[in-house]
Amino acid sequence: MKKYTIKDVANKAGVSIATVSNVINAKGRVSTQTIARVRKVIEELQYYPNLAARNLKDKKTHLIAVLVPLTDQSNIHDNPFYLELLSGIEKGARQSDLHVLLIGLKEGDNLSFIHERNLDGIIVVGVHEHSLLYENITQLHVPCVFMDSYLNQCNYDQVNIDDQLGGYLATKHLISLGHRHIVLFGGERKNNSVYHSRWLGYRKALNEARIQYREKYAIESQVTMEAAYQCAQHCIATDREITAVCVGSDVAAMGFVKGLHDVGLHVPEHISVIGFDDLFFAHYMVPTLTTIYQNITEKGTKAVELLFEQIYEERFRPAKKVFVPIQLKIGQSTREISKMEK
């Protein structure tokens, strides 16, 4: 099963390799008969161009990478959010004739592969402005799109949701149900993060309703199932004034519901819970989850789209910041305070 080269094709078709190349790339001037003949030979030999050789000439590799930070606390694999994102990116890439490299990155990891492999561009998920990783990436000078990374004055393309709006919508929904003692369970608010924005939205909603903001209600934590589970049992269950919680992700919301359940508190009879992301299981939880929907797949395809523009279009354009729309989805996990059990 020898691997044929353009030379073999040229020989068999009785033309020069330049002509074969022209046929393949639909460039130059070749008669229709010759084209047909060459095509036939290509078919017969099952010839495929060697991309390595091609890349050597025209630079473009049609290869992009998704960089996902790996931390001890949050491995990729316990948040289906990433899966949906990857799925969207892969889909977008397929449409743009790109291939996707999946790279997990620990802080301090070497990024040299980006140059070595001549990647056309990268998509970076969830880095902080002041992280080492961010520093390293900015020195790379490669087309790049950031996702879920709040970067203040950064001239890279970004795809995000309006997290502030998300925090606001969630909180407002709870307020509209009559809740006034509302906990925000989110991640670190420093570094201008996603969770900082949500917190701003939370405060805004409280403010509009003239509800006093309470520091102890705005919890900074890892947004994981286990952390949420613990928090539900220790922080919430011991303070019976609290009637509602905004949780930073559906995954954590699930942990929260379970944590409450295990100390005898039920959702939504005793406490209302609202999640974030609208992951695949939100509609199948008992109770179904009220949550902030975002189209994660679209987020992924959009990122690829932006990257594609950077790679193949005009010499330069200013950085774009795209916001994917979000939406409140009401499920069974939130309830009017008047209909709750004491």
Added chain:
Amino acid sequence: MKKYTIKDVANKAGVSIATVSNVINAKGRVSTQTIARVRKVIEELQYYPNLAARNLKDKKTHLIAVLVPLTDQSNIHDNPFYLELLSGIEKGARQSDLHVLLIGLKEGDNLSFIHERNLDGIIVVGVHEHSLLYENITQLHVPCVFMDSYLNQCNYDQVNIDDQLGGYLATKHLISLGHRHIVLFGGERKNNSVYHSRWLGYRKALNEARIQYREKYAIESQVTMEAAYQCAQHCIATDREITAVCVGSDVAAMGFVKGLHDVGLHVPEHISVIGFDDLFFAHYMVPTLTTIYQNITEKGTKAVELLFEQIYEERFRPAKKVFVPIQLKIGQSTREISKMEK
């Protein structure tokens, strides 16, 4: 930000490019002083070898692909199983200095990229022996590992779990709790699939307990949340003899529990449910799920390991079939029949 080549390094260090190449690859004979000098220049120029050029010579690309079939019913992104698998593969790849290409494949999709990119090998997830995809892959003559693909007499490496044992363990557990009317909710049993094996295990357990096998209790369906939800409501709820169900995945089990719940049946008070996979949320469901645990991450790393052997080791070795151990994990979703509510 010019990209330096080996030539630039050679010039600046005052040696030939062959010598630089030797330094980089620790081959040939170079004095320690020269090595030091070249290294220094490489450092100064921030030189990185161009892999495209390198691949042109020595073939190996250190690039593998994960091929995941995309069907209308089962998109990658609604089964976290894939995420954990990808995570494991990525981890294994990192340890073996490989990069992973993520490819979603629709039946009939072109596989030419495997040759074009000179992939070192591929990992294929969940294909059937008689599918077009399988046919195409076998004609590829590329190192290959199949996962969750039951292939009878196939001389490729495979990583699986013992699905028959899985079906057996699950069923036996239910039997040991006193259940005798046990439904198996699985996927298509033709084509020697994963679900066929589980079904065999199910039958074996019934047999040992001298329970009559009933065709209508062995349901072939898409193993999705929604299908399970529907089944719970229509098939199970209408036949009150049934007291327990083996579900083909944790995801489907969740749909099942929800479906039952929505018609007023509770798990495990009215029906026992056992899942499969032990996904991240199994311990956080209400009730926590009894399930068959498999170490999915390990499955992924193992697959990479096998692929690595094929690529870099001995000229040839017979195909290996690896089984990753599984284990029954008892949660709250199964209960002794004597303690159930009528």
Added chain:
DNA sequence: GCAATGTGGTTAAACGTTTCACCTTTATAG
């Protein structure tokens, strides 16, 4: 004192493409 051996290094071919400059033949214009 000379062959053999070892050490440190160079030259040039090869990998499989793309592309630019150039060549030949035929058609077209004046």
Added chain:
DNA sequence: CTATAAAGGTGAAACGTTTAACCACATTGC
């Protein structure tokens, strides 16, 4: 009938590596 253009195609350099063959010199053994 010649000058020009168009059509169809070719040759060879270039992309950035690796590597086999080779060379020059120093050391060693006898």
